[in-house]
Amino acid sequence: MEKLKSLVPDSLKRMVVESTPDSLPLTCSSLLNFFSDMELFHQMVRDLTDPERALCGKNKDAALELKQKGNQCFLNEDYGSALTCYSEALRLAPVDVDDMDKNLVAALYVNRASVLHKLDLLMEGRRDCNRALQISQSYAKAWYRRGKMNASLGNFEDAVHDLNIAKKLELSFSGQRQIESELRIITDMFERTESSLVQHKENELDLLDEPDQIKLKCVITPNKGRGMVAPSDIPPASLVHAEEPYALIISKHCRETHCHYCLNDLPPDKVSCTSCSIPLYCSQRCQIRAGGQMLRNHPVKHGIQGNISHNLDTYISEITLGNDSESDVDFPEHKHECQGVHWPAVFPSEIALAGRVLIKSLAARSPVANFVDMLNLSHNYPQIHPESKLELHIYSIILLYCLQHSSRTELLLNGASIAQIVILISQIRVNSMTIFRMKSADVNGPLHQFGKFSHSEVSLTSNVEQVKVGQAIYRVGSLFNHSCQPNIGVYFVSRSLFIRTTEFVAVGCPLELSYGPQVGQWDCKDRLKFLKDEYSFRCECRACAEVNLSDLILNAFHCVSPNCPGIVLDSCVVNCEKQKTRHVQSATGISTLEPYMQVDMLKCLPSNGSLPIDPGYCLKCDSYCDLESSFAAVNRAWISITRLKDTMVSGEISSTVLTAALNSLCLLRSTLHAYNKRISEVEDILAEAFCLVGELQLAVDHCKTSIEILEKLYGPNHIVIGYELVKLSSIQLSMGDRGAVKNINRGKLSKLVQ
Ligand SMILES: C[S@@+](CC[C@H](N)C(=O)[O-])C[C@H]1O[C@@H](n2cnc3c(N)ncnc32)[C@H](O)[C@@H]1O
Numbered sequence: 246m247e248k249l250k251s252l253v254p255d256s257l258k259r260m261v262v263e264s265t266p267d268s269l270p271l272t273c274s275s276l277l278n279f280f281s282d283m284e285l286f287h288q289m290v291r292d293l294t295d296p297e298r299a300l301c302g303k304n305k306d307a308a309l310e311l312k313q314k315g316n317q318c319f320l321n322e323d324y325g326s327a328l329t330c331y332s333e334a335l336r337l338a339p340v341d342v343d344d345m346d347k348n349l350v351a352a353l354y355v356n357r358a359s360v361l362h363k364l365d366l367l368m369e370g371r372r373d374c375n376r377a378l379q380i381s382q383s384y385a386k387a388w389y390r391r392g393k394m395n396a397s398l399g400n401f402e403d404a405v406h407d408l409n410i411a412k413k414l415e416l417s418f419s420g421q422r423q424i425e426s427e428l429r430i431i432t433d434m435f436e437r438t439e440s441s442l443v444q445h446k447e448n449e450l451d452l453l454d455e456p457d458q459i460k461l462k463c464v465i466t467p468n469k470g471r472g473m474v475a476p477s478d479i480p481p482a483s484l485v486h487a488e489e490p491y492a493l494i495i496s497k498h499c500r501e502t503h504c505h506y507c508l509n510d511l512p513p514d515k516v517s518c519t520s521c522s523i524p525l526y527c528s529q530r531c532q533i534r535a536g537g538q539m540l541r542n543h544p545v546k547h548g549i550q551g552n553i554s555h556n557l558d559t560y561i562s563e564i565t566l567g568n569d570s571e572s573d574v575d576f577p578e579h580k581h582e583c584q585g586v587h588w589p590a591v592f593p594s595e596i597a598l599a600g601r602v603l604i605k606s607l608a609a610r611s612p613v614a615n616f617v618d619m620l621n622l623s624h625n626y627p628q629i630h631p632e633s634k635l636e637l638h639i640y641s642i643i644l645l646y647c648l649q650h651s652s653r654t655e656l657l658l659n660g661a662s663i664a665q666i667v668i669l670i671s672q673i674r675v676n677s678m679t680i681f682r683m684k685s686a687d688v689n690g691p692l693h694q695f696g697k698f699s700h701s702e703v704s705l706t707s708n709v710e711q712v713k714v715g716q717a718i719y720r721v722g723s724l725f726n727h728s729c730q731p732n733i734g735v736y737f738v739s740r741s742l743f744i745r746t747t748e749f750v751a752v753g754c755p756l757e758l759s760y761g762p763q764v765g766q767w768d769c770k771d772r773l774k775f776l777k778d779e780y781s782f783r784c785e786c787r788a789c790a791e792v793n794l795s796d797l798i799l800n801a802f803h804c805v806s807p808n809c810p811g812i813v814l815d816s817c818v819v820n821c822e823k824q825k826t827r828h829v830q831s832a833t834g835i836s837t838l839e840p841y842m843q844v845d846m847l848k849c850l851p852s853n854g855s856l857p858i859d860p861g862y863c864l865k866c867d868s869y870c871d872l873e874s875s876f877a878a879v880n881r882a883w884i885s886i887t888r889l890k891d892t893m894v895s896g897e898i899s900s901t902v903l904t905a906a907l908n909s910l911c912l913l914r915s916t917l918h919a920y921n922k923r924i925s926e927v928e929d930i931l932a933e934a935f936c937l938v939g940e941l942q943l944a945v946d947h948c949k950t951s952i953e954i955l956e957k958l959y960g961p962n963h964i965v966i967g968y969e970l971v972k973l974s975s976i977q978l979s980m981g982d983r984g985a986v987k988n989i990n991r992g993k994l995s996k997l998v999q
Contacts, residue, residue, distance in 0.1 A: 246636060246639065246640075248285070249280075249285070249286065249289070249639055250635055250636065250639065252283070252285070253276070253279065253635060253639075254279075257275060257276060257279060258635055260272050260275060261276065261634050261635045261638050262631040262634055262635070264634065265626075265627060266624075266626050266627065266664075266668065269626075269660075269664035269667055269668070270660040270661045270663075270664040271660060272638070272660075272664075273638060273641070273642070273660040273661075273663035273664045273667065274659060274660025274661075274663075275660075276638050276639070276642065276663075277642055277658070277659070277660060277663060280639075280642055289643065290643060290646045290647060290650070293588065293591070293643070293647050294646075294647050294650035294651055301521040301522050301523040301583060301590075302521065302522065303337055303338065303339040303340075303520075303521070303522055304337045304522070305337075305338065305339055305342050305349070307334075307337045308334045308335075308336075308337040308338035308339075308349060308353070309334075309344060309349070311330045311331070311333050311334035311337065312330070312331070312334045312344070312349075312352070312353060312356070314330045315327045315328075315330030315331040315334060315356060315357075315360075316356070318330060319356070319359065319360060319363075322363075324360050324363045324364050325364075327356075327360045328357065328360045328361070328364070328513060331353050331356050331357040331360060332357065332513075332515060334353050335350065335353050335354070335357070335516075335517050336517040336522045336523075336525070337522050338350050338353055340380075340519050347381065347384070348380050348381050350377075350380060351376075351377040351378075351380040351381040351384055351387065352377075354373040354374070354376045354377035354380075354387070355373070355374065355377045355384065355386050355387045355390055357370075357373050357514065358370040358371070358373035358374045358377070358387075358390045358391075358394070359390060361373060361513060361514060362390065362393065362394055362397070364513070366513055366514070367394050367397050367398050368398070369512055369513050369514035370390070370394050370514070371391055371394045371395065371398070372514050372528075373514050374387050374388075374390050374391035374394065375391070375564055376516070376529065378391070378564055378565045379564075379565055379566070382561065382565045383414050384414070385411045385414035385415045385416075385420070386411075388407045388408070388410045388411035388414065389407070389408065389411040389415075389424060391407045391564075392404045392405075392406075392407030392408035392411060392427070392431070393427070395407055396427075396431045396434070399438070401431055401432075401434055401435030401438065402435060404431050404435070405428065405431055405432055405435060406557060406560050408424055408427055408428045408431065409428065409557070410557070410561065411424050412424045412425065412428065459475075459476065459477070459479060459483065459484075459485050460476060461473045461474070461475075461476060461485060461486065461756065462474050462475075462476045463724055466726065466755065468785040469726045469727075469785055470623055470726075471623075471724055472724065472725070472726040472755050472756075472757070473724055473725050473726070473755065473756045473757075474753055474754060474755050474756060475750045475751065475752055475753065475754050475756055476752065477752050478749070478750070478751055478752050479746050479749070479750045479756075480746070480749060481746055481747065481748050481749050481962075482745055482746060482747075483745060483746050484743060484744070484745050485733060485744050485745060485746060485756060486721065486722065486725075486742070486743070486744040487741060487742065487743050487744075488719045488720070488721055488722050488741070488742045489719075489740060489741055489742075490717035490718060490719055490740050490742070491602065491605065491620075491717075491718045491719065491720050492578060492598055492601040492602045492605055492717065492718050493508075493578070493598070493601070493680070493715055493716070493717035493718075493740055494589055494594050494597050494598040494601065494715060494716050494717070495508060495589070495714065495715045496594070496713050496714055496715055496716065497589075497590075497594065499712070499713075499714045499715070500523075500524075500525075500589075500590070501525070503682075503714050503715075504525065504526050504527035504528075504531050505524035505525060505526060505531075505535060505579065506526055506527075506531035506532070506534055506535040506578075506579075506740075507526075507527060507531050507739040507740055508680060508682065508714045508715050508737075508739060508740060509527050509682075509739055510527070511525055511526075511527055512527055515527065516528060516529055516531075516532045517532070518532060518535070518536075518579065518583055519532070520536075520580075520583040521582075521583030523583070523589075523590060524579060524583075534577070535577065535578055535579040535580075536577030536578060536579040536580030536581075536583075576605050576608060578601050578604075578605065581600070581604050581648065581651045582597070582600070582651070588600060588647065592640070592644075593640070594716050595670055595673045595674060595677065595716070596640045596644055596670065598673055598677065598716060598717075598718065599641075599644060599666060599669050599670045599673055600644055600647070600648060602620070602669060602673070602718060603644075603648060603666070603669065604648065606619055606620075607656070620669070620672060620718075620720065621720075622672040622675070622676045622718075622720075622723050623672070623675055623676070624668055624671035624672040624674075624675055625671050625674060625675045625780070625781035625782075626667065626668060626671040628781035628782075629671060629674075629781070637667055637670055637671075638663070638667060640670070641663050641666035641667045641670060642663055644666060645658060645662060645663055645666055646658070673718060674780075674781075675780055675781070676718060676723040677716045677717060677718050678716070678717055678718075678719055678722060678723075678735070678742065679713050679715075679716055680713070680714050680715040680716065680717055680737045680740070681711040681712065681713060681714065681736075681737065682711065682712055682714045682737065683711060683712075684711060684712045715740075717740065717742075719742050722735075722742050722744070725744070725756060725757065725758050726755065726757050726758075727757060727758065727759060727760040727776065727780075727784065727786065728755070728757035728758070728759065728786040728787070728788070729759065729762055729763055729764045729769075729772050729784060729786045729788040729789055730763070730764050730786065730787065730788045731747065731757050731758045731759040731763065732746060732747055732748050732750050732754070732755075732756060732757060733745060733746050733747060733750075733756050733757065733758050734746075734747045734758065734964060735758050744756075744758065747962075747963075747964065748962065757786070760776065760779070760780060761775055761776075761779070762775050762776065763959075764788045764793065764795045764796065764958075764959070765795050765799070765922075765955070765958035765959035765960075765963065765965070766958075766959075766965075767799075768796055768799050768800055768818060768821070769788070769789055769796045769821045769822070769825070770817060770818070770820075770821040772784060772788075772789060773789060773821075789825070790825055791825060792822055792825055795957075795958050795959070796818075796821075796822065797812050797814065797818070797822070797864070798812055798918050798920045798921065798957065798958070799921065799922050799958060800814075800815070800818055800921060800922065800923075801813060801814055801818075801917070801918035801920075801921055802814070802815070802870055802872065802875050802916060802917055802918055802921075803870075803914075803915065803916055803917055803918050803919070804863040804865065804866060804868055804870065805863075805868050805869070805870045806863065806866050806868045809863060809865055809866050809868065810865065810919075811863035811864050811865025811866050811868075812863065812864045812865070812918055813861060813862065813863050813864070813870045813872070813918070814858060814860060814864070815860055815861075815872055815876075816860040819858050819859065819860045822858060823858070860872065875916050875917075878912055878913075878916045879913065879916055879917065879923070881909075881912070882909035882910075882912045882913045882916075883909070884909075885902070885905035885906050885908070885909045886906055886909055886927055886930060888902055888905070888906075889902050889903065889905075889906040889930060889931075889934055890930060893930075893933065893934055893937060896937075898934055898937060898938055903931075903934060903935075903938070906927075906930070906931060906934070907931070909927070910924070910927050910928070910931065913927060919954075920954050920957040920958065921954075922954070922958060924954055925950075925951045925954035925955050925958075926951075928947045928948070928950045928951035928954070929947070929948070929951045929969075931943075931944075931947040932944045932945075932947035932948040932951060932972070932976070935947060936976060941976055941979065941980045942980070944976050945973065945976055945977060945980070945982075948969065948972060948973045948976060949973065951969060952966060952969045952970070952973065955969060
């Protein structure tokens with residue numbers, strides 16, 4: 246990209262930088278003419294699209310090599326490595342080649358099933374047997390392995406069926422003898438246990454029954470464009486919106502750990518794309534939905550010799566034909582990408598996502614000229630930084646060339662189509678949502694990769710860390726505006742977006758979520774900067790326009806007068822607060838904005854409503870504080886807090902380090918305002934540290950203090966408090982403290998945690 250950018254002549258660069266949405270077709274056309282004569286550019290497009298040069302193509306020889314390696318690891322009882330080798334081999338194996346008279350992919354599935362059996366991952370292993378049988382119905386070894394796994398799962402009736410089929414298919418006499426002896430044992434167990442068929446639901450999520458969804462109203466707001474409002478009074482925790490994505494792309498760092506379609510964690514029996522070697526899926530269902538082929542194309546007669554009862558015949562068909570819902574394909578979003586280098590791996594996410602949006606719209610027969618109208622989303626093209634405009638143009642041209650090669654559609658290669666793609670990418674920048682998931686428990690590396698936790702090793706505090714797993718366009722979801730004090734919260738189940746109210750919302754009130762920053766978390770200046778940088782708008786939410794106590798105390802210092810609860814601010818905060826466009830009329834006006842806070846930190850406000858604030862002076866008693874020495878004290882304190890954090894990671898917490906951190910907390914308390922965010926952070930760190938050294942009562946005390954401060958910053962019913970209550974109750978539970986139940990209920994009652 247840098248090379249291409251550097252080759253563009255200055256006059257053309259200037260044209261791009263100065264372009265507006267109206268002049269885009271002309272600018273794009275000039276740039277297209279420039280690149281269409283350049284061999285380097287065409288070379289790049291060929292590298293991206295030519296199946297012969299493809300990085301992501303299948304490779305039989307490499308798959309066979311990995312299979313051999315897997316077999317060796319299996320013999321050496323190194324099952325973890327065998328699993329890795331077979332999974333990698335499955336990624337590379339072409340679907341239609343044989344190895345020693347057996348379909349290679351089917352053979353790999355059976356080998357992996359044997360490993361999974363050894364690792365006691367029976368459901369996973371049985372799924373691999375099913376996959377092998379869907380490719381090769383008369384594969385004796387697959388039926389045999391399936392039977393053994395069904396027996397271990399207690400499904401004796403199925404196990405007997407499986408082994409009977411295996412016996413009919415097995416050609417060698419010794420093999421038949423072995424199956425017969427296994428059959429005798431299993432039949433005996435079956436008769437003794439009278440066990441009935443155990444049905445396991447796989448990959449199905451029962452979502453809660455919800456009352457009918459509320460029909461939201463979209464209105465034009467005075468300063469935020471369109472926005473959603475409540476059509477009636479809405480109670481807290483109500484589901485106000487649910488939606489499937491229009492298009493979605495997995496985050497780059499999750500490509501080896503999460504399903505490329507549904508974004509759930511990959512299981513040990515992950516499935517690969519049938520056409521290329523890059524994407525991984527949690528199930529065949531996801532693989533097919535993303536655009537892969539079914540492993541078996543036509544149902545063929547199983548070819549099993551001898552008498553087969555009607556029941557057994559039906560049984561074979563059910564297993565080998567798979568689940569019909571697997572063919573329920575919405576839109577094959579990956580199909581156009583597995584022709585060459587696999588674009589999502591090399592393009593920035595927003596470009597790959599634009600490709601998916603475009604292809605989906607083409608499939609819906611929307612002419613490219615109507616893209617912008619069709620999505621009907623706002624965009625930020627005029628605000629895009631001049632530096633990134635050229636890159637955006639070049640990516641748009643490359644994307645259009647690639648799509649032309651791979652999807653063989655009749656996309657016009659001209660300035661107007663490229664201009665549409667530039668706008669589409671600008672729409673994606675403003676409207677795409679980041680999909681989060683709770684970080685999975687097995688973050689501790691390979692030891693835990695099969696989910697076998699030793700509970701004593703798990704941290705006592707619950708992990709509420711979130712991971713960005715993907716980026717998606719939700720068409721209706723994009724109409725929700727941002728507020729730094731949101732009244733709705735977003736969460737995701739797989740790819741689906743859900744939005745719930747986090748508080749009571751009265752009829753006609755805007756329903757607004759947070760695009761990232763929230764009051765209590767960041768100060769106003771940082772929130773404004775983030776929203777400007779990421780979304781190109783100046784936040785007009787109430788918290789950014791009006792003085793609020795949370796913004797004042799978040800980074801405030803302690804007043805020097807003994808017993809004065811007043812606030813002292815530094816010049817950065819003062820400057821930002823002075824720029825707030827609307828002012829409250831009195832200190833009690835602030836308390837109506839934040840009724841959970843006692844307004845005894847400010848003196849009476851003058852009649853013009855502006856806050857009389859100067860850096861270093863207490864807002865209640867006007868005492869002067871030397872902020873330079875306060876900053877120095879905070880920096881000093883932070884050194885020992887950082888040391889404590891380092892030792893927590895290395896697991897070597899000494900009493901000296903803990904004592905130094907406790908002294909630093911005292912120093913911070915005497916320097917910073919009692920509700921300063923940093924104090925709550927340190928309380929939280931100490932809670933975790935005391936947990937790690939087994940001093941649970943001290944951990945509880947620090948956790949409670951942290952919660953008290955956060956309640957001042959966010960209000961008592963914010964989800965952040967819910968997370969803290971989860972932490973607190975998990976420590977209390979491990980102490981056998983009944984207070985845990987009260988805290989869990991508080992979280993649930995206040996609709997804090999989903
Ligand atoms: C995802 S869209 C929301 C829907 C948008 N208002 C529309 O008409 O399509 C995001 C855009 O809405 C506007 N917006 C959302 N929240 C805002 C806020 N708090 N202050 C100002 N503008 C806002 C900005 O123009 C932003 O780029």
